[in-house]
Amino acid sequence: MPKTRLLQTYWRKTLRITAVLVAVWFVATFVVVYYAADLNRFSFLGFPLGFFMAAQGSLLIYVALVWFYARYMNRLDKECGVAEE
Amino acid sequence: MTGPMKKLLSAGLGLGTALASFGAFAAEAGVGDSHRTMTFLVFAAIIGVTLYITYWAAKQTHSTSEFYAAGRSVSGVQNGWAIAGDYLSAASFLGIAGLISLYGYDGFMYSVGFLVAYITVLLVIAEPCRNIGKYTLGDILAFRNNPKASKTVAALSTITVSTFYLIAQMVGGGVLIKTLVGIDYEVSVAVVGVLMLSYVVFGGMKATTWVQIVKAVLLVAASILLVMFVWAPYGFSLPSFLQGVVDDPKVQAQVAKVLGDSAANMTPEQLGQRFLEPGLLLKDPLDQLSLGLALVLGTAGLPHILMRFFTVPTAQEARKSVIWAMGIIGGFYVLTLFLGMGAATLVGAGKITALDKGGNMAAPLLAQFVGGGPDSMLGNFFLAFVAAVAFATIVAVVAGLVLASASAMAHDIYVGVIRGDHATPEEQVRAARVSSIIVGVVSIILGILSKGQNVAHLVGLAFAVAASSNLPAVVLTLYWKRCNTGGVVAGMLVGAITAIAVVMVSPNMTYPLAKIADANKVLNGEPAKDGKPAKPGALEKLTGLQAKLATAIEGADKEKLTKDIAATEKAIKGAQDELKKFEGQTTSIVGLEKPLIKLKNPGIISIPVGFLMVIIGSLLYRDKRAEEMWDELYVRQNTGIHAEGAVAH
Numbered sequence: 144m145p146k147t148r149l150l151q152t153y154w155r156k157t158l159r160i161t162a163v164l165v166a167v168w169f170v171a172t173f174v175v176v177y178y179a180a181d182l183n184r185f186s187f188l189g190f191p192l193g194f195f196m197a198a199q200g201s202l203l204i205y206v207a208l209v210w211f212y213a214r215y216m217n218r219l220d221k222e223c224g225v226a227e228e
Numbered sequence: 229m230t231g232p233m234k235k236l237l238s239a240g241l242g243l244g245t246a247l248a249s250f251g252a253f254a255a256e257a258g259v260g261d262s263h264r265t266m267t268f269l270v271f272a273a274i275i276g277v278t279l280y281i282t283y284w285a286a287k288q289t290h291s292t293s294e295f296y297a298a299g300r301s302v303s304g305v306q307n308g309w310a311i312a313g314d315y316l317s318a319a320s321f322l323g324i325a326g327l328i329s330l331y332g333y334d335g336f337m338y339s340v341g342f343l344v345a346y347i348t349v350l351l352v353i354a355e356p357c358r359n360i361g362k363y364t365l366g367d368i369l370a371f372r373n374n375p376k377a378s379k380t381v382a383a384l385s386t387i388t389v390s391t392f393y394l395i396a397q398m399v400g401g402g403v404l405i406k407t408l409v410g411i412d413y414e415v416s417v418a419v420v421g422v423l424m425l426s427y428v429v430f431g432g433m434k435a436t437t438w439v440q441i442v443k444a445v446l447l448v449a450a451s452i453l454l455v456m457f458v459w460a461p462y463g464f465s466l467p468s469f470l471q472g473v474v475d476d477p478k479v480q481a482q483v484a485k486v487l488g489d490s491a492a493n494m495t496p497e498q499l500g501q502r503f504l505e506p507g508l509l510l511k512d513p514l515d516q517l518s519l520g521l522a523l524v525l526g527t528a529g530l531p532h533i534l535m536r537f538f539t540v541p542t543a544q545e546a547r548k549s550v551i552w553a554m555g556i557i558g559g560f561y562v563l564t565l566f567l568g569m570g571a572a573t574l575v576g577a578g579k580i581t582a583l584d585k586g587g588n589m590a591a592p593l594l595a596q597f598v599g600g601g602p603d604s605m606l607g608n609f610f611l612a613f614v615a616a617v618a619f620a621t622i623v624a625v626v627a628g629l630v631l632a633s634a635s636a637m638a639h640d641i642y643v644g645v646i647r648g649d650h651a652t653p654e655e656q657v658r659a660a661r662v663s664s665i666i667v668g669v670v671s672i673i674l675g676i677l678s679k680g681q682n683v684a685h686l687v688g689l690a691f692a693v694a695a696s697s698n699l700p701a702v703v704l705t706l707y708w709k710r711c712n713t714g715g716v717v718a719g720m721l722v723g724a725i726t727a728i729a730v731v732m733v734s735p736n737m738t739y740p741l742a743k744i745a746d747a748n749k750v751l752n753g754e755p756a757k758d759g760k761p762a763k764p765g766a767l768e769k770l771t772g773l774q775a776k777l778a779t780a781i782e783g784a785d786k787e788k789l790t791k792d793i794a795a796t797e798k799a800i801k802g803a804q805d806e807l808k809k810f811e812g813q814t815t816s817i818v819g820l821e822k823p824l825i826k827l828k829n830p831g832i833i834s835i836p837v838g839f840l841m842v843i844i845g846s847l848l849y850r851d852k853r854a855e856e857m858w859d860e861l862y863v864r865q866n867t868g869i870h871a872e873g874a875v876a877h
Contacts, residue, residue, distance in 0.1 A: 179333065179505060183504065183505060191501075191504050193333075193504075193505070194333060194504040194505070197333060197336040197337065198336050198562070198565045199562050199565070202558040202561055202562060203558070205554055205558060206551070206554045206555050206558050209550055209551050209554045210551050212547070213544075213547035213548060213550070213551055216355075216543075216547060217544055217547065220543065220544070
């Protein structure tokens, strides 16, 4: 593939993964907080679910998001030949 | 310092009060001489370690890249710890545990809010900035825009943000050391200043990075230690710990107190359960949204946080550092759950708020409690340790801030604008060191002049300016093809000025008429209004109490009455002092009798203004270079090709 095509693919994929992750981030933050009292009717690891999400769940999701993003981007760098040595 | 500046500093609530009340706390907790010695030893150990790091780093710091970016030799893991060290300020250490101890669920909203910010930092800002930047915010903006103009505004904004933040940290640090080690406030501020200056001037970014790493490790270690003590009685089981919180009478009493009348028909079980649901703290949604916006977007625009990404050698390491930072900060906030809930059950909201209304004393009180209380050796040692960690926290954050300001002055203004980028490496490093000394000395002076002032809202203002000025300029430079110098200059200036101006007309300022009215209400009471019965004033109450004391027979009654009289006299004295303080004054420093707006946090107004001004400014201005550089930027920001990497020196 010519270099410019490759870079276009790279840019498109970067934007797509960013959009997907921002969507997950939005749900894990705002939607969950908004419905916290309703979620508390369910229980998770002995916690009321809504409370768990604020105390630990959303934090874990953030860390997972960042980890996934880094892994995805590192692979994409290699595929498109722009990885730094 | 002029009167207006002092008044500006005196407004608001938060960290300043947090640390000031830490002082009051230590005094009330009966800190004796033996405790002082122990505190002194713990502090000395931490200072010794950091100075040794500085000595070691200084031997390796010669070039510009070494001074500003630790020679880009910091690994992802190290940078992750350093970011955590940079980001976890005393407010997040003392403040969040306190909020959780008082308000349960809503307290977490702050920690989640802080961490949410990092997602925006990573996904939109960090990586492209690292790929096109060199040492400063100015470098990022100068890539496409006119270098001199954009570096000047970027430096102005960096210095404004960092100075607001610096003053708050210096004042807090001064109060903390004054109380715990027993030296004067002025000397304490000077100690913080000189320490931080020696890290930055001699060791540059390398020493600053390692001081931040040490501080982050200490902070996490201290928290784990306390959590062990809190959690062990529950056999390290989450459900039983949580059930313990719900069943705790102190927690139930606190919820009933916060809810007021609406809690009348709730069972104790329901009250405890309510602690785990939202709605106890966040009452004005618009103001909260405004604060949240500034926190989330401001983090991405804080110069000292952005700078950290220039210290790693590759994009891969930059990503790794964010994973580590997220993991550490997230883990720390999970620990605050136990700290806050532990303080709520073991110490109780009553004792915590008695020392500080904002709840900032929760963690130190908890430390003293689990160690065996105020009279025990271990209790005092834990208290000293928590104090030392808070101190290390302040010095590390301050060092990062000074480095950011100094690089804006030396790299952007002196080398970039005045010398037109023609300076030898030796001259550049010298300029960086001289700038650090200037920034450091100015911050020591401002810290001493702000003695006794409430500086807390300056932290909020720093975030608001960063979000309204730096962020719009950076984001649009990176992602909008049409963005140019006109927009960047207009957006950064107007964004920053709007944030500051909104605060100047907000309820954060001191309004003498309102203060006088409040004091009069305390003294003379309030007439009946809207169906509410009239409230007697303190003066009337005092006469009543004295009359009762004269006729009281029982010893217990007498004791209670004497106590009430003392409290009432204290309230009268406070109100009279206020009246004297504001006598003859009618307006705030900008000439207002009352606030123009209800909003305390400017973000929701100033952030859109910042973005709008970048767009309008760009559309009104034509800049060929900015358009030509878009294609180059497009390649570079996403790939890091040509990024100032390990090859640069």
